Amino acid sequence: MLAVTAAEFQRHFGRYQDEALKQPVSITRNGRERLVVLAVEEYQRLKRRDREVLLVGELSDADLAAIATTEMDPRHNHLNAELD
Numbered sequence: 001m002l003a004v005t006a007a008e009f010q011r012h013f014g015r016y017q018d019e020a021l022k023q024p025v026s027i028t029r030n031g032r033e034r035l036v037v038l039a040v041e042e043y044q045r046l047k048r049r050d051r052e053v054l055l056v057g058e059l060s061d062a063d064l065a066a067i068a069t070t071e072m073d074p075r076h077n078h079l080n081a082e083l084d
Helices: 008-009 013-022 040-050 061-068 075-081
Strands: 001-003 026-027 032-037
Touching: 001 008, 001 013, 001 032, 008 013, 008 026, 013 032
Parallel strands: 001 026
Antiparallel strands: 026 032
């Protein structure tokens, strides 16, 4: 990801618009990332993925096996009490 300052982004808006079609452009202010500019196709892809719903019947045997063998991070064991 390309990182530029807000001032640089404003000075060369057209250049970074074109660059964002190829890769995300991170805009920084006071040395900290504040915004990311990306192509609309990438944004739409991310939004679709965010809303993806899978039915259990659509999962492969490998997916089901992976789910069955997962273990919760021990740092969260205190949450087991919520199930009682």
